Amino acid sequence: MWTHRHALGPVARRAVAALTFIGKHPVSTAKSILSLDDSHTLDDTLFARIAREIEERGYSICPTALPEPLARALYQHGQSMKKQEFTSAGIGRGEDFVKSDFVRTDQICWITGESTAGASWLDWAGGLQRFLNRRLFLGLFSFESHFAHYAPGTYYKRHYDAFRGEANRVLSLVVYLNPGWQPDDGGELVLYRDDRDDHGTRVVPLMGTVVAFLSEEFPHEVLPAQRDRYSIAGWFRVNTSVNNRLDPPR
Ligand SMILES: O=C(O)CCC(=O)C(=O)O
Numbered sequence: 001m002w003t004h005r006h007a008l009g010p011v012a013r014r015a016v017a018a019l020t021f022i023g024k025h026p027v028s029t030a031k032s033i034l035s036l037d038d039s040h041t042l043d044d045t046l047f048a049r050i051a052r053e054i055e056e057r058g059y060s061i062c063p064t065a066l067p068e069p070l071a072r073a074l075y076q077h078g079q080s081m082k083k084q085e086f087t088s089a090g091i092g093r094g095e096d097f098v099k100s101d102f103v104r105t106d107q108i109c110w111i112t113g114e115s116t117a118g119a120s121w122l123d124w125a126g127g128l129q130r131f132l133n134r135r136l137f138l139g140l141f142s143f144e145s146h147f148a149h150y151a152p153g154t155y156y157k158r159h160y161d162a163f164r165g166e167a168n169r170v171l172s173l174v175v176y177l178n179p180g181w182q183p184d185d186g187g188e189l190v191l192y193r194d195d196r197d198d199h200g201t202r203v204v205p206l207m208g209t210v211v212a213f214l215s216e217e218f219p220h221e222v223l224p225a226q227r228d229r230y231s232i233a234g235w236f237r238v239n240t241s242v243n244n245r246l247d248p249p250r
């Protein structure tokens with residue numbers, strides 16, 4: 001659908017070069033290695049779809065895709081978290097961090113894997129990371145993610161998750177934890193094709209929907225919602241540690 005490609009950043013260029021290579025030399029599926037049980041097979045089917053769609057158009061939107069038990073565990077964990085576990089989200093990292101109500105007003109809590117649900121989530125994301133590295137040679141090195149709570153009326157204005165040239169966030173991953181979300185509840189993610197696109201593609205934040213997109217490529221925003229909106233947002237990164245500076249500096 002989105003065939004237009006503008007000047008790519010170095011990471012995206014590398015990804016596209018790898019994808020072109022794959023296109024000419026189809027790699028064997030990982031299914032034979034991983035078909036240990038049904039959940040792996042289901043994961044593989046989903047991971048293969050995400051890989052294919054990222055290859056074809058840079059993003060993937062998969063409704064009711066997150067494995068049901070994982071979605072339920074994450075939902076319950078999100079609901080059980082106390083208000084004080086969440087902090088106001090900001091923009092920028094390390095010393096560049098600033099809080100900006102103009103840009104975003106959601107509340108977040110980083111996932112460390114201390115809870116069972118959080119650990120299962122990191123495990124699942126690790127499976128996706130390994131699959132994408134095998135299939136697309138993306139060189140994804142680490143993953144960071146947080147729960148996000150958007151109270152009614154809160155938002156995240158149009159932004160990129162990574163900037164060309166300095167980017168080490170390669171792929172953004174978002175999953176939604178909102179059972180029974182109605183069309184007039186608002187809170188859609190709007191994914192834009194590029195800087196000139198004002199229309200975008202709207203994603204309803206319904207329970208189990210999985211969205212992945214190249215972080216440098218797609219501006220996006222979260223529209224204000226009428227009710228509490230829960231999600232997890234995460235980013236796969238390449239390794240940019242230099243000398244003794246640890247990356248990420250969080
Ligand atoms: O929750 C969403 O739909 C997207 C959130 C987002 O863009 C972000 O946290 O960077």
Ligand SMILES: [Fe+2]
Pocket residue numbers: 159160161220
């Ligand atoms: Fe974002």
